[in-house]
Amino acid sequence: MPWLRCDAMIKGWLTTAMEKEIRVSVKYANTAEEIWKDLRERFGKESAPRAYELKQLLSTTRHDGASISAYYTKLRGIWDEIGSVFSIPKCSCAGCGCGISKKLGELKDKERLYEFLLGLDSDFSTIKTQILAMKPIPTLDEAYHLVAEDEQQRAVSEGRKTNTETAAFQAFMRRDGATNGQSRTGSRNGKRTTNDKVEHCDFCGKDGHNRDGCFKCIGYPEWWPGKGKTDKGRVKVAYVETEQNSMIGKQGDSEQSPITGLSNDQ
Secondary structure, three states, rough: OOHHEEEHHHHHHHHOOOHHHHHHHHOOOOOHHHHHHHHHHOOOOOOOOHHHHHHHHHHHHHOOOOOHHHHHHHHHHHHHHHHHHHOOOOOOOOOOOOOOHHHHHHHHHHHHHHHHOOOOOOHHHHHHHHHHHHOOOOHHHHHHHHHHHHHHHHHHHHHHHHHHHHHHHHHHHHHHHHHHHHHHHEEEEEEOOOOOOOOOOOOOOOOOHHHHHHHHHOOOOOOHHHHHOOOOOOOHHHHHHHHHHHHHHOOOOOOOOOOOOOOOOO
């Protein structure tokens, strides 16, 4: 029957919108009407403790550095729940020519506007003053859009300021690093300049080291790859010391060096 199909569809909508705990309690209801009656009996009556809790939550809700959208969404959730807990008086006039419902709606909107502005951070004090000085005073939706636009402009300005400070800091570091690096190593940005003094070895004729550090002169160390050991017959430093000690031991107090051109101290 069409009625059964419609009733089953409404039951599906209701149970889908419920929380899991509430859904379990009404899953055995036969019709959507039974679900409505059960929910009205349990949640439709005004609860003084819950109303007090919502009012307290509303008074303590603050912006606290969150986005304007997140802050406004949190307030909307509290306002909607308060609207479901507190009974709203309605006009019983025939045709409602007194306009009480309209006035109540305007008062509720203005009260929510003040609550929204009251919870904003101190950074938005300028835009709050501008909104309160407007004549007529804007609605809640208009005030929200004004504050959101101010937040976007603030984010753009802070982003530009951050980029400028970062660029200045990087420029200072490059300049300072180049100066320090040049004073220590005689190079700028890893490249040699015309003013750099390059060491030159007068033994092998290559740049980058002097005679005292030339492996070709003093001997290649053990860890040096075999490709560079062109002179395999040259004596190693460790071997020189060994030979020197052994020969000194054999010669006794002789001051003669085991290697021509080197003293015993060398």
